[in-house]
Amino acid sequence: MSNKKQSTQPRISVIGTGYLGATHAAAMAEMGFEVIGVDTDPAKVAALAAGQVPFFEPGLPELLIKHVSSGRLRFTTDIAEATAMSDVHFICVGTPQQRGSNAANTAYVEAATLAVVKNLSHDGLIVGKSTVPVGTGAKLRSIVRENIPEGLTAELIWNPEFLREGKAVADTLTPDRLVIGGASPKAEALMREVYAMPLATGTPMIVCDLPTAELVKVSANAFLATKISFINAIAEICEAAGADVKVLADALGHDVRIGRQFLNAGLGFGGGCLPKDIRALMHRSSELGAYSAASLLQQVDEINMSQRQRVIDLTLEAVGGSVLNRRIGVLGAAFKPDTDDVRDSPALNVAAALHLRGAQVIVFDPEANETAKRSFPTLSYAETMEEAVTGSDAVLVLTEWPEFVNSDPAALFALAANPAIIDARNCLDAASWTGAGWTLRSLGRPAGVAADSGASVLGTSSVVGELVPAA
The missing domain is CATH 3.40.50.720 (NAD(P)-binding Rossmann-like Domain)
Incomplete structure (x- = not known):
């Protein structure tokens, strides 16, 4: 030049x-x-x-x-x-x-x-x-x-x-x-x-060419979002049939055409990238007359959002049908671990929805407390995991931070008013928690199934997929 x-x-x-x-x-x-x-x-x-x-x-x-x-x-x-x-x-x-x-x-x-x-x-x-x-x-x-x-x-x-x-x-x-x-x-x-x-x-x-380069990122995000929503749809079948979605996902993951990443049933995706990107692609697809893509992405988005309501429903069941004046400990505010990003966070969405139903919601996140406070100042925030659990009528694990996954269920049991835990990320060893006296519920899995059961059956550990971030 x-x-x-x-x-x-x-x-x-x-x-x-x-x-x-x-x-x-x-x-x-x-x-x-x-x-x-x-x-x-x-x-x-x-x-x-x-x-x-x-x-x-x-x-x-x-x-x-x-x-x-x-x-x-x-x-x-x-x-x-x-x-x-x-x-x-x-x-x-x-x-x-x-x-x-x-x-x-x-x-x-x-x-x-x-x-x-x-x-x-x-x-x-x-x-x-x-x-x-x-x-x-x-x-x-x-x-x-x-x-x-x-x-x-x-x-x-x-x-x-x-x-x-x-x-x-x-x-x-x-x-x-x-x-x-x-x-x-x-x-x-x-x-x-x-x-x-x-x-x-x-x-x-x-x-x-220029259009192909513009489409690569949004197409990658749309595919990953579709994979997450697919396994969450299968989780609904598993719950109805008494099957274990995690073992099922481990089995699917051995197929090299499918792979194990992003086949983790649970609360679903959030953040500043996947939700807005699939919606933007949905909108642009309709503008271009590519209606099949728009229809598919609409279903992906709807399935993902429905997971939040499913966790709310499990929480209501755990406390007898109403969260009014119940203390709910929420572990996790960021949309995924290793970030303080709370944009379109499923965790905070669930926490806020329970708050609007009259619950006393206490949130703890190792990194995202301050960013969460700016977005949801009406929620209460704990300085430690133990503070969030103390006196709780139910505990929700909404972000799979390692310190939540590796926590001591017996020590936390002594702090809770009602030892009910909702594992919304299928990340806990259910046998350890139920053995410590907790009542545990998760998405797409029978009660009391250990989180590593897929590994013991299949001889392989599961791989946790990573979300793609925002610009």
Whole structure:
């Protein structure tokens, strides 16, 4: 590209420093690049510049501090400064669900792209990483063409992210695949330079057209969501027939065509990624006339949401039909372990629903108490697991944190007013809990079946799938 700034290697800007952007910026610095992160929120920029991560992600604080201290990673609110010092511009802003619609809101992506283009001082490559509806890239290319300063050139391509919350650093540094969409030979060569480190270790790069790249992330999330909803639908059959959904899932998982990951019956998926992504894909499919996909995703979403009501029903059964003035201990607020993300958290949804029925709900989460308080301030929060269990008429395990899975049922039994526990994630050893005196209920499993029964029967341990995080 002509007029490109002279440097020994491309310099990188990351537009948007939320979960995706902060992680990507730190990882790019770890790969050896000079990186500048840009955000419109001065408080967030100040925190990151001080080496403080405003959310919980294992390994990210250490990476951030390392490269802020070295000077390789900087943060600013000045988009002109960022574009002036950079050659490759990653768009990492959010695409939340539109109000009153299932469609994704691409306004932030459009604004970020426009800001980069208008402030270009030399030729550049704009790389979309945000999760967007198919067709967004074509619209953004029009924005680039119409607003680029005279005498400069810029190319827009797509490079979707595949981060899992709790494993985002590893997923960026050692991804299982890289997808590059709509790139010219020059842009592809530049992206191979940017990703030289993972490519050198064998990470495959799939080079494709722009629409295919836009569809990869949402299709992956839709498939994973479908797999989760499938096993939850089978769990309903298991309950009616007296079968054990976990043993069934273990048996299915031995088929290499199916695999064991994401076949964990329970409360279902949540977070800032899967729910909004499948709804956005459902909406876009209908717009394109692909009604079979829209219908399938509608069923996936409905099955997933129904699991929350099923856990509420089990809780009502456990306390005699009404939770009014009953103390309910809720273990878990984050939508999954190893994160403090409570966006569309099934755990908090269930907790709030019980609160609205008159229950005294006491929530404990090892990392997400503070984020949960901001979203659901009317709930009560405990400082420890033991505090949440003390005096409870029922205990609900809604997020499978290791400290809940490995807790001592006998010690907790002594604290509960009524030793009833709802294992909404099928993560507890039911034999240990019932042996300690607890009445245990779970989804899709007969009462009193040990959580590792599938392993003892099949000679293999189950694999817990990971949800894919949000931009």
